[in-house]
Amino acid sequence: MRTPAPAPDRRRLGRPRVLVVEDDDTIGRHLESGLRSNDYAPTWSRTGAGALAESARSSYDVLLLDLGLPDMDGLDVARTLRARFPELLIVILTARTDDIDVIAGLDAGADDYLVKPFSLTVLLARLRAHLRRRAIADPPQEPxxxxxxxxxxxxxxxxxxxxxxxxxxxxxxxxxxxxxxxxxxxxxxxxxxxxxxxxxxxxxxxxxxxxxxxxxxxxxxxxxxxxxxxxxxxxxxxxxxxxx
The missing domain is CATH 1.10.10.10 (Winged helix-like DNA-binding domain superfamily/Winged helix DNA-binding domain)
Known part of the structure; x- marks a missing residue:
C-alpha cells in the first residue's frame, strides 16, 4: 500500500493555502488563476463533498465558499469546517443578497462575505486585511x-x-x-x-x-x-x- 504524500508545509512555502469551493467554471478558474498569480496556493473544488474530503487531506488557511453548491448547502459546509478548524478564515461568496441569507452565512461561522459579482481586487484586499490581523502576535497579557x-x-x-x-x-x-x-x-x-x-x-x-x-x-x-x-x-x- 503506497503511503500518501505529505501535505505541503505552508510555512516553508510562504504562501497562504486557499480552498476554493465554487461550482461555476468561469468563476472558479478566475479565482484559481487570480489567487495563484497573487502568491496564494489555491485548490479548487466544485462540490461541498469534495471540499470536505479535501480539507481532511490537507490543511488550509482560507476557505472561499460559494453557498449555491450542486450537492449540498454551502452553509452546511461552513458549519462543518468551522467546527473542525476553529482558526480557518472563511469567506462566503454568494449571489444571495437578502439580509437573512448574509446573516445566516455569518452565523454559520463565516468571518466575511462578498456578494457576487465582485472584483478580484476587492477579494484580495479583504484577504490581506484578515490575514494581516491574524499574523500580529500580541505580547502575553494577564487574564x-x-x-x-x-x-x-x-x-x-x-x-x-x-x-x-x-x-x-x-x-x-x-x-x-x-x-x-x-x-x-x-x-x-x-x-x-x-x-x-x-x-x-x-x-x-x-x-x-x-x-x-x-x-x-x-x-x-x-x-x-x-x-x-x-x-x-x-x-x-x-x-x-x-x-x-
Whole structure:
C-alpha cells in the first residue's frame, strides 16, 4: 500500500493555502488563476463533498465558499469546517443578497462575505486585511477578570466559573476589545478597526452579526452565574461592556 504524500508545509512555502469551493467554471478558474498569480496556493473544488474530503487531506488557511453548491448547502459546509478548524478564515461568496441569507452565512461561522459579482481586487484586499490581523502576535497579557467571566487574551480562552465558552475567532476578538475597555463606550468604527481592519470598506453588518453571536454565547451558558458582564448597545455610536 503506497503511503500518501505529505501535505505541503505552508510555512516553508510562504504562501497562504486557499480552498476554493465554487461550482461555476468561469468563476472558479478566475479565482484559481487570480489567487495563484497573487502568491496564494489555491485548490479548487466544485462540490461541498469534495471540499470536505479535501480539507481532511490537507490543511488550509482560507476557505472561499460559494453557498449555491450542486450537492449540498454551502452553509452546511461552513458549519462543518468551522467546527473542525476553529482558526480557518472563511469567506462566503454568494449571489444571495437578502439580509437573512448574509446573516445566516455569518452565523454559520463565516468571518466575511462578498456578494457576487465582485472584483478580484476587492477579494484580495479583504484577504490581506484578515490575514494581516491574524499574523500580529500580541505580547502575553494577564487574564481580564470581570466577575465570574475570565477573558484570557494570551490563551484565547473565555471561561465562566472555569467552564469554557466556545467562541469563534472574531467573537473572541470582539469580546477582548470590549473587555480591555470595560465600562467605556467603544464606537463601531473602533471595533471594526480593532477586530477587522483599519482600512475596512463596505458593510459593517458583519459586526452586528458577530456581536449577536457573542451575546448569545455569553447568555446561553447552562446556568448563568449572577456576576457576568452584559453588552449594552449605544445607538448611533457602538457598544459598552457593563461591569458586573
Amino acid at each position: 481580564i477578570r470581570l466577575g465570574d467571566l475570565v477573558v484570557d487574551i494570551t490563551a484565547r480562552r473565555c471561561t465562566v466559573h472555569e467552564d469554557e465558552i466556545p467562541l469563534r475567532p472574531k467573537e473572541f476578538e470582539l469580546l477582548a476589545v470590549l473587555a480591555r475597555n470595560v465600562g467605556a463606550a467603544v464606537s463601531r468604527e473602533t471595533l471594526m478597526a480593532e477586530v477587522w481592519d483599519e482600512n475596512w470598506f463596505g458593510s459593517t453588518k458583519t459586526l452586528d452579526v458577530t456581536m449577536a453571536g457573542l451575546r448569545r454565547r455569553l447568555t446561553d451558558t447552562a446556568s448563568r452565574p449572577p456576576r457576568t458582564p452584559r453588552i449594552t448597545t449605544l445607538r448611533g455610536h457602538g457598544y459598552r461592556l457593563e461591569p458586573p
